[in-house]
Amino acid sequence: MSQPKAISLISGGLDSMLATKVVMDQGVHVEGINFFTGFCVEGHTHAIRKRDQKKEKRNNALWTAEQLGIKLHIVDVIDEYKDVLLNPKHGYGANLNPCQDCKTFMIHKALEWIEANGFDFIITGEVVGQRPMSQRKDLMPVIARESGAGERLLRPLCARNLPETLPEREGWVKREELLGFSGRNRKPQMALAAQYGFTDYATPAGGCCFLTDENYSKKVVDMWQHRPSRDYELDDIMLLKVGRHIRPRPNFKMIIGREEGENKFMEGYRKQFISMYTTSHTGPLILLDGKDISTDDVELAARIGARFGQGRTAEQVSIKATWPAGETKEFKVSPMPPHEIDEAWYV
Numbered sequence: 001m002s003q004p005k006a007i008s009l010i011s012g013g014l015d016s017m018l019a020t021k022v023v024m025d026q027g028v029h030v031e032g033i034n035f036f037t038g039f040c041v042e043g044h045t046h047a048i049r050k051r052d053q054k055k056e057k058r059n060n061a062l063w064t065a066e067q068l069g070i071k072l073h074i075v076d077v078i079d080e081y082k083d084v085l086l087n088p089k090h091g092y093g094a095n096l097n098p099c100q101d102c103k104t105f106m107i108h109k110a111l112e113w114i115e116a117n118g119f120d121f122i123i124t125g126e127v128v129g130q131r132p133m134s135q136r137k138d139l140m141p142v143i144a145r146e147s148g149a150g151e152r153l154l155r156p157l158c159a160r161n162l163p164e165t166l167p168e169r170e171g172w173v174k175r176e177e178l179l180g181f182s183g184r185n186r187k188p189q190m191a192l193a194a195q196y197g198f199t200d201y202a203t204p205a206g207g208c209c210f211l212t213d214e215n216y217s218k219k220v221v222d223m224w225q226h227r228p229s230r231d232y233e234l235d236d237i238m239l240l241k242v243g244r245h246i247r248p249r250p251n252f253k254m255i256i257g258r259e260e261g262e263n264k265f266m267e268g269y270r271k272q273f274i275s276m277y278t279t280s281h282t283g284p285l286i287l288l289d290g291k292d293i294s295t296d297d298v299e300l301a302a303r304i305g306a307r308f309g310q311g312r313t314a315e316q317v318s319i320k321a322t323w324p325a326g327e328t329k330e331f332k333v334s335p336m337p338p339h340e341i342d343e344a345w346y347v
């Protein structure tokens with residue numbers, strides 16, 4: 001057989017980097033694949049907030065591929081992913097993260113990719129017992145089966161704890177050169193990284209996507225509860241990543257920029273929402289997201305919004321509201337006193 005070919009699911013974290021390297025070192029041609037669900041922590045989200053701008057901005061998946069010297073395919077799965085998030089067969093994790101279904105989905109997409117591109121097998125950086133939901137030993141064969149990948153799925157970091165797979169049986173990789181990691185202890189990965197000379201790698205704390213985040217998940221639930229359907233667009237889920245979200249009335253919520261980077265990002269949405277900013281003082285950009293928003297609603301939002309600008313203690317603040325079609329109205333309001341802002345309004 002000519003050189004075997006594998007596709008590796010690259011998340012941008014250490015495990016997928018190591019798993020890829022282990023297989024590359026056995027003479028396999030490896031390329032990377034990364035799926036963009038819209039909830040990824042990677043990429044442009046990092047670039048929004050100004051306070052993060054001193055940190056080096058990089059897409060860790062691209063960076064990992066570059067370190068490994070492999071090609072990376074970034075695949076947009078935003079639409080298909082909706083069904084995974086809305087109807088997860090195996091339910092959610094601690095927050096809105098449907099990890100088991102998500103893994104199964106991504107491996108299934110990788111399988112479609114290898115079939116279309118003449119590759120032989122799939123690599124993931126999964127480690128038995130590392131994460132409670134998707135990396136339990138009893139779930140590993142379920143994910144392999146339900147994704148359709150079956151024996152074409154190789155998990156090089158823990159392969160020796162699992163039944164033999166096709167790449168091992170065919171001699172494309174040697175089982176004895178694969179690893180037997182298990183559990184939550186990260187030391188073996190760190191040691192392997194040191195052995196390979198990988199000193200700089202991403203260590204995502206809660207996971208690779210926003211769905212593991214409690215506050216973000218609450219905002220998604222709030223969005224679903226206040227819309228006729230749970231369907232969403234990329235813009236919806238991007239806007240949940242920025243600003244303070246306050247819902248003073250069921251028919252609308254306010255998105256209040258927390259700093260300059262967020263205000264700038266939100267500017268891009270002024271044609272889709274009623275937007276407001278303070279003209280008498282320095283203040284945040286505010287978007288109103290909702291349905292049948294009345295002038296009274298906008299006035300209430302102006303009073304609340306005034307509280308978040310430099311005019312918070314002033315007697316009167318001028319706020320200009322602009323409707324998507326371009327119509328504007330100026331409101332002169334007194335900022336709402338803090339005790340009147342109901343904690344329950346915070347999404």
Ligand code: SF4
Pocket residue numbers: 097098099100102103134206207208209210211212
């Ligand atoms: S953390 Fe997010 S991207 Fe990662 S497996 Fe879970 S749901 Fe999928």
